Amino acid sequence: MTKRVPVVEKLLSANDRLAQENRARLDEAGVFAVNLMASPGAGKTSLIEQTLPRLTERLRVAVVDGDIATSIDADRAAQAGAVASVQINTGGECHLDAVMLHQALGQLDLGQIDLLLVENVGNLVCPATFALGTHKSVLIASVPEGDDKPYKYPGMYRGVDALVINKIDLLPYIPFDMDYFRRGVEALNPGLVTFPLSCKTGEGLDAWIEWLLHNLTPTTRPPDH
Amino acid sequence: MHELPITQSILEIALRHANGHRITDVYLVIGDLASVVDDSVQFYWEILTKDTPAEGSRLHFKRVPAELQCMNCARKFRFNGEGLVCPDCGSVGVKVLSGEEFYMEAIEVADRTEDDVGS
Numbered sequence A: 001m002t003k004r005v006p007v008v009e010k011l012l013s014a015n016d017r018l019a020q021e022n023r024a025r026l027d028e029a030g031v032f033a034v035n036l037m038a039s040p041g042a043g044k045t046s047l048i049e050q051t052l053p054r055l056t057e058r059l060r061v062a063v064v065d066g067d068i069a070t071s072i073d074a075d076r077a078a079q080a081g082a083v084a085s086v087q088i089n090t091g092g093e094c095h096l097d098a099v100m101l102h103q104a105l106g107q108l109d110l111g112q113i114d115l116l117l118v119e120n121v122g123n124l125v126c127p128a129t130f131a132l133g134t135h136k137s138v139l140i141a142s143v144p145e146g147d148d149k150p151y152k153y154p155g156m157y158r159g160v161d162a163l164v165i166n167k168i169d170l171l172p173y174i175p176f177d178m179d180y181f182r183r184g185v186e187a188l189n190p191g192l193v194t195f196p197l198s199c200k201t202g203e204g205l206d207a208w209i210e211w212l213l214h215n216l217t218p219t220t221r222p223p224d225h
Numbered sequence B: 001m002h003e004l005p006i007t008q009s010i011l012e013i014a015l016r017h018a019n020g021h022r023i024t025d026v027y028l029v030i031g032d033l034a035s036v037v038d039d040s041v042q043f044y045w046e047i048l049t050k051d052t053p054a055e056g057s058r059l060h061f062k063r064v065p066a067e068l069q070c071m072n073c074a075r076k077f078r079f080n081g082e083g084l085v086c087p088d089c090g091s092v093g094v095k096v097l098s099g100e101e102f103y104m105e106a107i108e109v110a111d112r113t114e115d116d117v118g119s
Helices: A013-029 A044-055 A072-079 A098-106 A154-158 A168-173 A178-188 A205-215 B003-018 B038-048
Strands: A002-010 A032-038 A061-067 A084-089 A115-119 A136-142 A162-166 A193-196 B021-031 B058-064 B067-070 B076-078 B094-098 B102-113
Touching (some): A002 A013, A013 A098, A013 B003, A044 A205, A061 A098, A072 A084, A193 A205, B003 B021, B003 B038, B038 B058
Parallel strands (some): A032 A136, A162 A193
Antiparallel strands (some): B067 B076
16 A cells, blocks of 8 residues: 655755755855856856956955866866865766755865856757755856857746856857847846956956946945945 | 756645655646656656555656637737747737646555555
8 A cells, every 4th residue: 555645845855955065155255156057168267266366455355166166267266266166076966956056165264265156068058957055056158159059048048147258259250140149148048237348358248247236235345445 | 958957846736735645646737838857757757656656556647738829919829839920910929828737637546554454
């Protein structure tokens, strides 16, 4: 004889619970955390490299780097001025999850950090499914990927708080219809704030930096000088 | 691609609700917009449940089709895997009516707990 036990629980409830724990830990330490997601080669590490020197005089910034292998990205972040960088090698997993961020937070002195940039594994599908506990999710698209990506990866575009459009210096050379791209974005995520920029030329980076500063929670905002 | 951690989570939830009883069946509800491959979950399930009260249990997948509605012309249509574009007016402004489900509905357990078996 068997009996039925009703459950009705989300399949990733364990991840979601741990993500909430991560968030509480970050909040307690006054750390503002941003989850950076993109396909491989869109410029996640380049954006971090360009962001760090523009903030390090005002903020203590740390980087958590998710990659399937190697510590190249964490090394680049350290060179660019991160006060700390932690490499997570996912060993084949295609995304970071709350457990991995939890472990990374354990390796950081959160009291010495104002802003934590989390570089997710390059992938436009899986990272959208796994909450980490960060305060904001940012997608980095890039012009050479093509203007059809919002239509092909709606899950990713629907779930983010901001969109960086990188490599705009390549627009003259690549058939990228910005209006078509933006229509797709607007339909999936109405009113989404976007930052067209180039990590190569530096164009557009100021607005992105402003957004980060504006979103820092009051406890993490540095005192006025 | 992330079926292993999902399957681990399924097992954790099922064992918690089973309260020590042997699990015979697990009922999952998964929308077609959730990127999960049933066969892959099944594969991991057989490995992960070894030596647990869920060993030998059956996984049931209730798939929910993705129903969309165009916010421009109100046409309702099924997701065809080709992007979220209205087949009538070509608008990309669509609302997801169903297809994002991702939960465990119920489990079925043996009446007696593991310890009772054979006593």
